[in-house]
Amino acid sequence: MKHRARWIALAAGLVVTVFAVVLATQVGTDPRADANKSHLLGANAPSVDLPTLDGARLRTSDLAGKVVIVNFWNSWCIPCQEEHRALADFYGRHAGDPGFVMVGIVRDDTDDAVRRYVANEGVPYPVALDPGARASLEFGTRGQPETYAISPDGVITGTRFGPSSVANLEQLLAAARGQR
Amino acid sequence: MKATLGVLALALGASGALLGVGTLAVGLTRHDDRLLRVGRRYVFVVLAAAVLAAGVMEWALITHDFSLQYVADNNALATPLLFTITGLWAALEGSILLWTLVLGGYLAFTAHKFRNRATDPLVAWALLVGLVVALFFFVLTLGPANPFKTLATAPADGRGPNPLLQNHPLMAFHPPMLYLGYVGFTVPFSFAIASLVTGRFGEGWLAETRRATLVAWGFLTIGIILGAWWSYEVLGWGGYWAWDPVENASLLPWLTATAFIHSVIVQERRGMLRVWNLSLVIATFCLTILGTFLTRSGILNSVHSFTQSAIGPTLLVFLGLVAATGIGLIAWRGDRLRTPGRIDSPVSRESAFLANNLLFAALAFVVLLGTVYPLIAEALQNKQLSVGEPYFNRMTTPLGIALLFLMAVAPALPWRQTSREVLRDRLLVSAWAGALAMVVAVALGARELAQVLAFGLGAFAVAGIARQYIIGLRGRRRATGEAWPVALVRMVRGNARLYGGLVVHVGVVIIAVAIASSSAYSTKREVRLTSGQSATVRGYTLTYTGSHTNRSGQKNTVTADVRIRRGGDDLGTYAPAISTFPNASEGIGTPSVRTGLREDVYLTLISSPNQQGRVIIGVAVNPMVLWLWVGGGVMAIGTAVALSPSLRRRTRRVEEPAPVAPPTLEPEKVPV
Amino acid sequence: MAWVALAAVVVVTLAIVAWPSGGKPSQAQRVQSVSSELRCPDCESQSIAQSSTETARAARADIRTRVAAGQSDAEIRQAYIDKFGPSILLKPESGGLGILVWGLPAAALVLGAGGLVLALRRWRREPHLHPTDADRELVQSARPR
Numbered sequence: 001m002k003h004r005a006r007w008i009a010l011a012a013g014l015v016v017t018v019f020a021v022v023l024a025t026q027v028g029t030d031p032r033a034d035a036n037k038s039h040l041l042g043a044n045a046p047s048v049d050l051p052t053l054d055g056a057r058l059r060t061s062d063l064a065g066k067v068v069i070v071n072f073w074n075s076w077c078i079p080c081q082e083e084h085r086a087l088a089d090f091y092g093r094h095a096g097d098p099g100f101v102m103v104g105i106v107r108d109d110t111d112d113a114v115r116r117y118v119a120n121e122g123v124p125y126p127v128a129l130d131p132g133a134r135a136s137l138e139f140g141t142r143g144q145p146e147t148y149a150i151s152p153d154g155v156i157t158g159t160r161f162g163p164s165s166v167a168n169l170e171q172l173l174a175a176a177r178g179q180r
Numbered sequence: 181m182k183a184t185l186g187v188l189a190l191a192l193g194a195s196g197a198l199l200g201v202g203t204l205a206v207g208l209t210r211h212d213d214r215l216l217r218v219g220r221r222y223v224f225v226v227l228a229a230a231v232l233a234a235g236v237m238e239w240a241l242i243t244h245d246f247s248l249q250y251v252a253d254n255n256a257l258a259t260p261l262l263f264t265i266t267g268l269w270a271a272l273e274g275s276i277l278l279w280t281l282v283l284g285g286y287l288a289f290t291a292h293k294f295r296n297r298a299t300d301p302l303v304a305w306a307l308l309v310g311l312v313v314a315l316f317f318f319v320l321t322l323g324p325a326n327p328f329k330t331l332a333t334a335p336a337d338g339r340g341p342n343p344l345l346q347n348h349p350l351m352a353f354h355p356p357m358l359y360l361g362y363v364g365f366t367v368p369f370s371f372a373i374a375s376l377v378t379g380r381f382g383e384g385w386l387a388e389t390r391r392a393t394l395v396a397w398g399f400l401t402i403g404i405i406l407g408a409w410w411s412y413e414v415l416g417w418g419g420y421w422a423w424d425p426v427e428n429a430s431l432l433p434w435l436t437a438t439a440f441i442h443s444v445i446v447q448e449r450r451g452m453l454r455v456w457n458l459s460l461v462i463a464t465f466c467l468t469i470l471g472t473f474l475t476r477s478g479i480l481n482s483v484h485s486f487t488q489s490a491i492g493p494t495l496l497v498f499l500g501l502v503a504a505t506g507i508g509l510i511a512w513r514g515d516r517l518r519t520p521g522r523i524d525s526p527v528s529r530e531s532a533f534l535a536n537n538l539l540f541a542a543l544a545f546v547v548l549l550g551t552v553y554p555l556i557a558e559a560l561q562n563k564q565l566s567v568g569e570p571y572f573n574r575m576t577t578p579l580g581i582a583l584l585f586l587m588a589v590a591p592a593l594p595w596r597q598t599s600r601e602v603l604r605d606r607l608l609v610s611a612w613a614g615a616l617a618m619v620v621a622v623a624l625g626a627r628e629l630a631q632v633l634a635f636g637l638g639a640f641a642v643a644g645i646a647r648q649y650i651i652g653l654r655g656r657r658r659a660t661g662e663a664w665p666v667a668l669v670r671m672v673r674g675n676a677r678l679y680g681g682l683v684v685h686v687g688v689v690i691i692a693v694a695i696a697s698s699s700a701y702s703t704k705r706e707v708r709l710t711s712g713q714s715a716t717v718r719g720y721t722l723t724y725t726g727s728h729t730n731r732s733g734q735k736n737t738v739t740a741d742v743r744i745r746r747g748g749d750d751l752g753t754y755a756p757a758i759s760t761f762p763n764a765s766e767g768i769g770t771p772s773v774r775t776g777l778r779e780d781v782y783l784t785l786i787s788s789p790n791q792q793g794r795v796i797i798g799v800a801v802n803p804m805v806l807w808l809w810v811g812g813g814v815m816a817i818g819t820a821v822a823l824s825p826s827l828r829r830r831t832r833r834v835e836e837p838a839p840v841a842p843p844t845l846e847p848e849k850v851p852v
Numbered sequence: 853m854a855w856v857a858l859a860a861v862v863v864v865t866l867a868i869v870a871w872p873s874g875g876k877p878s879q880a881q882r883v884q885s886v887s888s889e890l891r892c893p894d895c896e897s898q899s900i901a902q903s904s905t906e907t908a909r910a911a912r913a914d915i916r917t918r919v920a921a922g923q924s925d926a927e928i929r930q931a932y933i934d935k936f937g938p939s940i941l942l943k944p945e946s947g948g949l950g951i952l953v954w955g956l957p958a959a960a961l962v963l964g965a966g967g968l969v970l971a972l973r974r975w976r977r978e979p980h981l982h983p984t985d986a987d988r989e990l991v992q993s994a995r996p997r
Contacts, residue, residue, distance in 0.1 A: 005455060005514020013507045019552075020500050023479070026555045027492045031481045031564070039937045108906040112791045133910030140935035142893040142907070422897055481896060516986075522975040531972065538964045546957045553944065553953045561949055568897050568942030570889050575957055608854055615861045622865050632869050636862075706904065786904045798904050 038148070038159035039140055045150045046138035050105065050128040053118060058103060058128040067176045068150040069102045069169065072141050074109035075117035080145045083163035084121060090169040091125045099152070100173075103128055107136040107144055149176040183248055186236040186328035190321045193229030193280060196222045197315035204308040213299040220298050220307055223291040226314050227284035234281045237274060237327060241267045247334035250274060250327045256340030263346040269355045270341045272476055272491065273327035278356070280317045282363040287314060290367055290392070302385060305374030306367075313366050316498055324490040343735070343761045343768050348414040350406060358403035358430060362468045364396025365433060368440075369465035372458050376509040381454055381517055389461070390444055391823065397437045398819035404430050405812030416756075416771040416784050418704065418800050420808065423572040425480040428551045429471030432544055436464040439540035446533045449595060452521035455514055456537070462506035467544075469499045479555065481566075525597035532590035539583050546575045573699075577630050584634060584692055587685050588614065588641035591648060610647060614640025626700075634696035638689040645682045652679075672821060680822025687818055690811030697804035704800045706786060710793050718801045720781055721745045725753070727789050736760045737770075738788040740795050744774055744781055756785040756797065779803040882919050886928055887912055889943050893936055 045068075047060040071087060073080040087104075094100045102125040106114050111129060118127060130136050139148060142161075149158040149172035158172040200222025207215030237250070241264050246252040254270045269275045287310045294303045321327060345351055368389035375385040407427065408420040421427060440460040447453050474480055477492025523530045550567045557565045592606040617639030618632055626632050649668075656667045672679040707715040709724035716722070727740040739757040743750065754772040761768070774781040784798040877885070884901055892903035892911065900911045911932075918928050932940050944950045983991075 005518070006511045009507050009511030009514060013504070013511075016500075016503045016507065020496065020503075022552070022556055022559045023473070023496055024493075025559050026479050027477060027496065029479070029558065031479065031554070039933075039935055043934075110787075110790050132913065133906045134914070136907060137910045137914055138935075140893070142936070417898060418902060424897055523972055524976065526972055534968055534972075538961075538968055542957060542961045542964065545960050549953055549956060554939075556952065557944075557949055563949075564937065564939040565944055566891055566897065566939045566942055567944055567953065568891060569899065570943040571953070574943075604854070608858070611858055615858055615865070618865045619861065622868055627869055627873075629866070629869050632866070636865075704902075706909075784904065 037161070038146075038156070040148075040156045041159060043156055045148070045154050045156050046135070048105075048128070048135050048138075050130055050135055053115065053127045053129065058126065063101055063103075063150065064154070065152050066099050066101045067152055067173065068148075069100075069172060069176075070139070070148045070150065071102070071104045072107050072136060072139070072144050072146045072148075073104055074106050074144055075113045076109065077144050079163040083145055083165075084123075086164060086166045086169065088122070088124055090166050093166075094173070095124070102126075105130050105135055107133055107141060147172060149173060151176045151178065182236055182240045182245055183328040183330045186233050186240075187322070187326075189229050189233035189236060190318055190328070193226050193233065193284075194315060194318035194322060196225030196229055197311045197318055200226065200311040201308055201315060204304050204311070208301055208304055208308070216299050216304045219304065220291050220295075222311065223284075223287045223307060226280075226311065226318075227288040229318075230277075230281040230284035233321070233327075234268065234277055237268055237277060238265060241265065244338065245334075246336070246338050247330055248327075249329040249331050252331060252335055252338040254338070254341050256338040259338075259340055259346065262349060262352060263341055266345070266351045266355075267341055269359075270345050270351075273321070273325045275355065275359075276317060276320050276325045276491075277327050278359055279363055280314065280321065282356075282359050283310075283314050283317060283366060286364055286367055286392075287311070290370075294388075301378050302371070302374050302380055305377050306370040309370040309373045310366060313370075320491065320494060324494055343759065344415070347768070347770065348410065350410045350414065354403060354406040354410055357399050357406055361396050361398075361400025361403050362430075362433065362471070364392065364399060365437065365461075365464050365468055367392040367396070368461045372461040373505070373509065376458060376513050379513060379516065381513075386444060386447060386457075390441075393437060393440060393444075393461070394819065394823055397434070397441060398816060398823070400430070400434050400437070401819070402812065402816055404434060405809065405815075409809055409812075412805065413771065413773060416769040418771075418782060418784070418798070418802075420805070423550070423567075423569050425482045425551050426475045428547050429474050431547055432471060433464045433467040435540050435544040435547070436460050436467060439537045439544075440464065442533050442540075443537050446530050450521050450523075450530060451519050452523075452530075454517045454519065455510060458517070459506075459510060460537075462502075462510075466499060466503050466506065469495060469502060473499060474551065480551070481554075527593065527603070528597050529590060529593045529595045532586055532593050536583070536586050536590065539579050539586070543576060543579050543583075546579070547572070550575070580692070581630060581633050581637065584637040584641065584689070587688065588637050588644055591682065591685070592644050606647075607644070610640050610643035613643035614638075628696075628700045631696040631700045634692050638693050641689050642686060645686055648682060649679070673824065676824045677822050680818050680820070680824070683818030683821055684815050685818075687811045687814030687816075690807050690814060694804040694807035694811060698802050698808075702800060702802045704798070706796055706798050708794055708796050710795075715799070717799045719746055720751075720799075720801065722781075722783075722797070722799060724795060724797065727795065738785070740785050740788075740797065742772070742783055742797060751781075754781075754783050756783040758785050758788055775806050777806060780805045879916075879919050882925070883912065883916050886919070886925050887915050889941065890915075890929065890932055891940050891942050893940065897942075899942055 045063075048058060048063070049060070050058045052058050069090075087102075091102050094102070104123060104125060104127045106127060107130050111131075114127065114129065117123075128135075139146075145161075145163055147160045147164050147169070148156055151157045158175040160168055160172060164172075200219055203215050203219035203222065206212070207219050239245075240248050240251050241255050242261070244251065244255060244257055244264075246255075250271065250273050251267075254267045254274070255264055259267070263270075267274065269278045287307070290310065291298075291307055294300075294306075297303045340346070371385045371389040371392075375381055404427075407430065411417070411422065412420040437460075440457060443453050443460065444457055447457050473492060473495040475482065477495065479492065523534075525531070550571055553567050554565050557563050588610065589607065592603075592610070594602060614636040618636035621632050621635045626635070652671050653664065653667050656662065656671045657664070660667065660670075662670065703718050705717050707717070707722065709715060709722075711724060711726050714721050714723040721744070723743045723745070725741045725743055727738060730737045730739065737757050737759040739755045741753050741755050743753045745751060751774055754774055756772040757770040758767040759770060769784050769786075772783045774783075780800075780802045782798075782800040782802055784800075786796040786798050789795050887900040888902070890900045890911070892898050892900045892905060892908040894905055894907045895903045898908075900908050900915070902908075915928060918931070923931075929941065938945075944953050946954050
C-alpha cells in the first residue's frame with residue numbers, strides 16, 4: 001500500500017492531538033483540589049467518644065441538638081498557630097449561647113506538647129484528644145487545621161481546610177444554623 | 181550587576197541560536213557551503229552563553245547574593261557549600277539553565293565531531309534542529325523561567341533550599357546525570373529530523389546517532405538508579421520506587437530508548453524497520469519534553485513537588501510542534517523509507533528484537549497511561565482519581581517477565597533462521613540452569629509466581645551470557661594462543677557492542693532478582709521501645725540505647741541510637757533521625773540503613789521520645805537491596821564497554837591509505 | 853527429548869508455586885491486601901500499608917476492626933471512598949472509565965502482537981520489487997554526473 005505510512009501517521013496524529021487537548025484542559029487545574037474539600041458534606045457527623053484535656057470525656061450526646069464547630073489541630077502545625085487568635089475571638093463572641101458548642105480535637109500530637117501549648121497560649125474552648133486518630137479518620141481528615149460545622153440535627157453543613165479567619169468561622173456557623 | 185550579566189548571557193545564547201538557525205537555513209536553501217560553515221560556529225556561541233549564564237548563577241549562589249530572587253528562594257547563609265553549588269538545579273529556573281548548559285555541551289560536541297562534514301546538508305540540518313531546541317530553552321529562561329529576576333529589596337538571609345534537597349550529597353549527582361541523559365536524546369532526534377528532511381536514510385545517520393543515543397541512555401540509566409537510591413536511603417519512606425509521576429516521566433524515554441538501541445541493530449543488519457526507528461527516536465525526544473511538562477506544570481500530584489509556573493502551557497505548545505513536525509515528516513517521507521526486507525523465520529534474532537520492541541512499547545504505553553489517567557478522568561468525568569503501585573505492578577510485572585525470557589533466549593538465536601540442533605546446542609544447558617534455579621528457589625520456600633520466574637529466567641540469561649563469553653574465549657585462544665586475560669580484553673574489544681551489551685544484561689538480571697526478592701520478602705514492623713529495651717525482628721535484636729538532640733543552623737535533629745545484633749554478633753549502632761526546620765511543619769525523617777550482602781535492616785524514627793522516653797522505631801528487613809545498586813553499576817560498566825571503540829574499526833582506519841583530497845562527504849554504506 | 857524433561861521440570865515447579873494455598877486468606881492477609889490498595893490520606897502516594905503516619909496507623913487499625921467484623925473488601929473500600937473521595941483508591945476501579953486504563957494496554961498488546969504476526973507472514977513471502985518513477989528519478993539524480 002503506497003500510502004500506508006500516511007494513514008498510520010494520521011492515526012498517530014489524531015491520538016497525539018486528543019492527548020494534547022486533554023493535557024491542555026488540565027493545565028490550570030489543581031490536582032490537590034480533591035484533597036482540599038471534605039466528602040462528608042451533607043452526611044451525618046460521625047459519633048465521638050474522646051478523652052478531654054481535663055480528664056472528662058466528650059461524647060456525641062454532649063453535642064446533640066446544638067450547633068457544633070469542630071476544629072482539628074495540633075501544637076506543632078504552623079497554620080494552626082496562625083488561626084489560633086481567630087478561633088479564640090470567634091469563641092469569645094458565641095460562648096454565651098447555650099445552643100453553641102465549640103471543640104478542638106488534637107490529631108497527631110503528644111499529650112504533653114498539647115498541655116504545654118494550652119498552658120502557654122491559652123485555648124478557651126474544650127480540647128479533646130484523639131490519641132489513636134480514630135475521630136480524625138472518622139471525619140475523613142487529611143491534615144490540620146480542618147474545621148467542621150455540624151447542624152443541630154447532626155449533619156455536617158460546612159467544612160474548611162486550612163487556617164480560618166473569624167469571617168470564615170461566622171460563615172460556617174451561619175450555614176450550620178440554617179441561615180444564609 | 182549579576183542579574184544584568186546573567187540576562188545578557190541568556191540573550192546572547194538566544195540570539196546566537198536564532199542567528200545560527202537563520203544562517204544554516206539560508207545556507208541550506210541556497211546550497212551555500214560558506215554559510216553552512218559559518219552557521220555551525222553559532223553552536224559554540226550558544227555553549228559559551230550557557231556556560232557564562234550558569235557561571236554567573238553559581239557566582240551569585242556562592243556569594244549569597246540575595247538580590248536575585250532565585251538565590252533568595254534556594255539558598256541561605258547557613259547552607260553548606262556543596263548544597264549552595266547544587267542550588268543551581270534546586271528549582272525550576274535553575275534546572276532550565278542546567279538544561280541549556282548540557283544542551284550547549286552536546287551540540288558543541290556534535291559540531292566538533294562532524295567538523296569535517298560541516299557542509300553536508302545532513303549535518304547542517306541536524307545542527308539546525310539542535311539550535312532550534314536550544315533557542316526554545318533560552319526563550320524559556322528569558323520569559324517564564326527567568327532565573328535572574330531581582331528583588332526590589334534584598335533580604336538579609338535567604339530561605340534556603342528545600343530541606344529534602346540538602347540532606348545528602350547525592351543531590352550533586354542525581355539531577356545532573358538525569359539531565360545528561362534527557363538532553364542527550366536531542367542529538368539523535370536532530371539527526372532523525374535531518375535524515376527525514378534531506379531524504380537520506382542510509383545508515384550514515386544511524387551509525388552516528390547510535391553512539392550518542394547509547395551515551396544518553398547510559399546517563400539516564402545511572403540517573404534513574406541514583407534516584408531510586410536517593411528514594412531509599414534519603415527519603416526514608418522505605419522503598420526505592422513509588423511509581424510517582426516524576427519517576428515515571430524519567431522511565432518513559434528510557435523505555436523507548438532501550439527499544440531503539442535494540443531495533444537499531446536490526447536496521448544495521450537487515451536494513452529494515454527504518455520508519456519504526458525514526459519514530460522511536462522522535463518519540464523518545466517527545467517523551468523527554470512531555471516528562472518535563474508533567475513534572476513542572478503542576479498538573480499532577482507528586483512527591484517531587486515543584487512549584488507551579490507559567491512554563492506548563494509553553495512546554496505543551498513546544499511539545500505539540502515537535503510531535504506535529506515529526507509525524508508530518510514521517511507521513512511525507514514514510515513511503516520512501518520502506519525497504520523490501522524480510523524476516524525469514526519467526527525463530528530468529530530479528531524476530532526476538534521485534535518482540536523486544538513490542539514489549540518495551542507496551543511497557544511505555546502502560547506507564548504513560550497510568551500516569552496520565554488521573555488527568556483523563558478529571559477531563560472526562562471531573563473525578564479525581566489516583567493510580568498507584570498496585571496498578572503499575574500488576575501491569576508491568578508480566579511484561580517484565582516476558583522481557584527477561586527474551587533476554588535469556590535472544591542472544592543465542594542466530595540471525596535469519598535456525599534449526600533445532602542449533603537451538604539445542606545453544607540454549608539447552610542454560611535453560612537447565614534456569615530450571616534448576618527455579619527448583620532451588622521453590623525448595624527454599626519461594627512461593628510467589630513472579631519471583632520464581634524471575635529467578636529462573638535470570639539464571640537462564642546469566643548462564644547463556646557466561647556460555648557466550650566462554651565459547652568466544654575458547655575459540656580465540658585456540659586461534660591465537662593468548663593468555664586468558666589478554667584474550668578476554670581483545671575479544672571484547674573486537675566486538676565491544678555485543679560483549680558490553682551482555683554485561684549490561686547481567687546488570688539487568690541482578691536488578692530483576694533484587695526487585696523480585698525485595699518486593700516479595702520484605703518484613704516491616706513498628707516497635708515501641710524505652711531506653712534499654714530490645715525487640716527482635718527476623719533474627720535481628722534491636723536495642724534502643726537512647727536519643728540525643730542536635731541543633732545546627734536552622735535544623736533541629738532528634739536522633740535515636742539503636743544497636744543491632746544478630747546471633748551473637750554486634751552489627752553496630754545505627755541512628756535514625758527526625759529533623760525539623762522552622763519553615764516546614766512536619767519533620768523530615770532520615771533513615772539509618774545497615775546494608776548487608778543478603779538483606780538490609782532499615783530503621784526509621786517514627787516518633788521521638790515522649791514523656792516516658794518511649795520511641796517508636798520502624799524496622800524493615802529488606803532482602804537484596806544492595807544488589808539493586810550493584811546491578812546499576814554493572815549496567816554502567818557494560819555501557820562503557822559497549823561504547824569503547826571497537827578494535828576492528830580502529831585497525832581499519834589505520835590501514836586506509838591517506839586520502840589525496842580531503843573528502844567532504846562519506847559515501848553511504850547502503851544505497852538508498 | 854531433553855526438552856521434554858526440561859518442560860516437565862518447569863511445569864511441575866510452577867504448578868507447586870501457583871497451586872492455590874487452600875483456604876481463604878487469613879485476616880492479617882486481608883488487612884494487608886486491602887490497606888495496600890488504599891492511599892494513605894495524608895501522604896502523597898503511599899498506601900495505608902506502607903505509610904507510618906498517625907492517620908495510616910489509625911486506618912490500619914480501623915481496617916483490622918472492619919475485617920474482624922466481617923465486612924467485605926468492597927464494603928471497606930466503599931467506606932473509605934465515602935469519607936475521602938474516589939482518589940483514595942490506588943487501583944482504579946475496573947468498571948466505567950476504568951476500562952480505559954485496564955483494557956487499553958491489553959488491547960494494545962494484542963493488536964501489536966497481531967500486527968507483528970501479520971507482518972512476519974507478509975515478510976516471509978517473496979518480496980515484489982517494482983521501481984516506481986520516483987525511484988528512477990532518485991537514482992538519476994544520485995548518479996555522479
